[in-house]
Amino acid sequence: xxxxxxxxxxxxxxxxxxxxxxxxxxxxxxxxxxxxxxxxxxxxxxxxxxxxxxxx
Numbered sequence: 001x002x003x004x005x006x007x008x009x010x011x012x013x014x015x016x017x018x019x020x021x022x023x024x025x026x027x028x029x030x031x032x033x034x035x036x037x038x039x040x041x042x043x044x045x046x047x048x049x050x051x052x053x054x055x056x
Contacts, residue, residue: 002056009035012046019050027052 006027010018019029033049 003053004056005030006052006054008050008052010048010050012048015048015050022050022052027054 006022008018008022015032022029030051030053033051035047035049036044037047039045
């Protein structure tokens with residue numbers, strides 16, 4: 001079986017919204033990787049890399 005993959009970088013507070021949105025489009029969450037990035041003021045922003053798949 002072949003799969004199509006999609007990766008998104010999302011701020012922590014928007015993870016549920018993004019997962020629900022992608023789920024409605026037929027995407028299945030494969031993994032979520034915690035990550036942190038810095039804004040222009042050198043403040044750490046909690047971020048998550050979401051990887052989705054669906055049948056191609």
